[in-house]
């Protein structure tokens with residue numbers, strides 16, 4: 681049976697929740713493993729200003745905490761539907777990190793929503809979804 685390890689990119693947005701529902705359903709039917717990854721943005725700062733390391737650390741801790749709450753919701757949702765998932769928080773550019781995760785963990789399908797949180801309204805397809813469709817080594821399912 682194809683698709684034994686599915687990767688869902690999850691940012692807690694409404695479209696990603698829809699993707700979560702489909703991913704859980706598909707994983708159940710295919711008896712596949714479901715991996716859920718949330719990517720947080722690294723701290724960005726202007727090079728001219730000095731930022732105390734404690735502040736950067738605080739930012740990272742807060743982002744990590746927020747992400748863990750988001751992933752916990754996804755874990756709970758999957759559990760209610762009867763499946764155990766594997767989750768991970770990564771840091772960097774979302775599409776790049778998701779591709780790295782999929783390659784390194786032998787995932788054979790990537791699932792994402794059509795849009796995420798934020799992003800440019802004029803884009804019909806979000807940049808993370810678009811970049812995955814263009815550059816990922818795996819098949820990509822964009823849930824609409």
Ligand SMILES: Nc1ncnc2c1ncn2[C@@H]1O[C@H](COP(=O)(O)OP(=O)(O)O)[C@@H](O)[C@H]1O
Nearest residue numbers: 689690696719792793795796799806807808809
């Ligand atoms: N930081 C992220 N971590 C994990 N998955 C993400 C992240 N950002 C986006 N995704 C996935 O990509 C989908 C599309 O989001 P994206 O392309 O970023 O759209 P937008 O430009 O509207 O933010 C989301 O529904 C989600 O499945």
Ligand SMILES: [Mg+2]
Nearest residue numbers: 796797798799
């Ligand atoms: Mg986005």
